[in-house]
Amino acid sequence: MSGHGHEHGAGDHSGHSHGVSADADRRWLGLALGLITVFMAAEVAVGIVAGSLALLSDAAHMLTDAASIVLALIAMRLAARPARGGFTYGLKRAEILSAQANGLTLFLLGGWLAYEAVRRLIAPPQVEGGLMLATALTGIVVNVAATYCISKANRTSLNVEGAYQHVLNDLFAFIGTAIAALVVVLTGFERADPIATLVVVALMAKAAYGLLRDSGRIFLEAAPADVDPDALGDRLVARPGVVEVHDLHVWQITSGQAALSAHVLVEPGGDCHAVRRDLEEVLRHDYRITHTTLQVDHAPEQVLQVALPGDRSTADDAAHCDAPHGPVHREEPHHH
Template sequence: MSDHDHEHGPGGHAGHSHGVSADADRRWLSVALALIAAFMTVEVVVGIVAGSLALISDAAHMLTDAASIVLALIAMRLAARPARGGFTYGLKRAEILSAQANGLTLLLLSAWLAYEAVRRLIDPPPVAGGPMLVTALAGIAVNVVATWCISKANRTSLNVEGAYQHVLNDLFAFIGTAVAALLVVLTGFERADPIATLVVVALMVKAAYGLLRDSGRIFLEAAPADVDPDALGDRLVAQPDVVEVHDLHVWQITSGQAALSAHVLVEPGGDCHSVRRALEDVLRRDYGITHTTLQVDHAAEQVLQVALPGDRNATDDPGHCEAPHGPVHREEPHHH
């Protein structure tokens, strides 16, 4: 009961904008996808005809944009499915898998493009600047519209944020390509094309690093980036009647959805239920964590005197954890 009465309460700020807005998100992403896919096809053709690696690299980047949006759409569908069977959290991590896939494709493509660009810097092939310039300018327009579409969707999702970063990076890439094309047209400096490609590669690597870092934290069950578990434990143990907090785990099920579990020991005369409610209030109000599982027990008398967690006789309670995971947060004797 303690868990789910808060789950969708007013405190649940995390990705609970489901229903209508999830459909709207899907619509906006689909519009962006259609735009990008159509333009990408044109761009590959022009890139090959004009001999421009920068255009082909932009198209490759756009392919990952399209893939990131497709993955975002699939992951939204999967994540919206109710939890059942062996998947007790539902398929909410699908979007984190999608963010990982996005990051990896960006890295692989950037490696290939960097290699090609360096080859072209050493021995520049002829580039048709005119078609390259027109295509790059059209690309800027398409990306501005696509970026705007995705910005209308809910960007607290790591997945939608991934798609947004992709398309935004692409916008900068097109600006770089347009500048390079202008140089080719005005000065015939054909090395501007691979130089623009390397700028695109740098943007791709930066975006990939961000996605892999954030999704990796979630896979490794790290605490949310904005929560310090030690400070959180100290905060909980400072609440009235709380003697000790251990086995404190805080992790993310998916972006914007944190969960917490902990074992809490209360003064021998304290009211476990009111303490649990008070702790849940603190977590919901100050940390936005609404998915909590707190095991609240009375502390055995000895715990109040013995301070070593390793002592076998630290507690008489047979249900008490023999080997607490992580630090044990104890009330300082001079607190009250």
């Protein structure tokens, strides 16, 4: 019957081979986690000694990086479990939950850092510029390495993308901190430290918004961002033998895995199975949707007739379903 989307993100636009195994993904994430954890511990100590909020904010940021990678790893484990019991899709959405948690932690951390930075703008404390600069430069190196590790994993997964956004933002944070430290060393302008923090907060908010928006779309069963359901319905109804398409639903189970269901009416005497195969091929080839459930029936004769004014029975029959969800796509009369 219909194919069941085992092609994880088949035909992704991502640059790497589709043979990247989940094990390799886990290894790369694990490596990034190790790098970050070791450096973070050192950075907290230096941040306290140097009295630098930018350093402490980077360390706090790295803590959420580490947490985001741990979350991503746990979610990968859960998502790989086979479907059974009440979870007919398996736990694939665990990855989307993880992406949402990552977005939320970025937001909350950003709020706290913004508050601290504004406090320090008003009354700047003493900052050890030299220590701050050395640590920030080391941080840049560590984060470039961690970012590289995560970029090797499959970023078409919103889950991995969440961890990646955390670490990438951290890299920007360290660059900002290094510049601020340089300013402190050269000019003694200590407000450079909280200003650098505020720039980072803006970047964090942007990344958090993107993650929350994308994961929210999946939770609300919205169509994949690159699919317009109306255009898709019109496309299907234009295929040979198709008279009407309604109850068309298209949604995402997890990133890169879309599913579709629809009720299709075929002209009387048409070959339902041939039409279904044709529609499945269109969906697979043009939309990369392989998990499809199509209910294909012959259209009642009345749907094909034009209802006369006052002729209720024909119009009632034309509705076919009690309460079709969404628009009903009908074949235009001029189609042949």
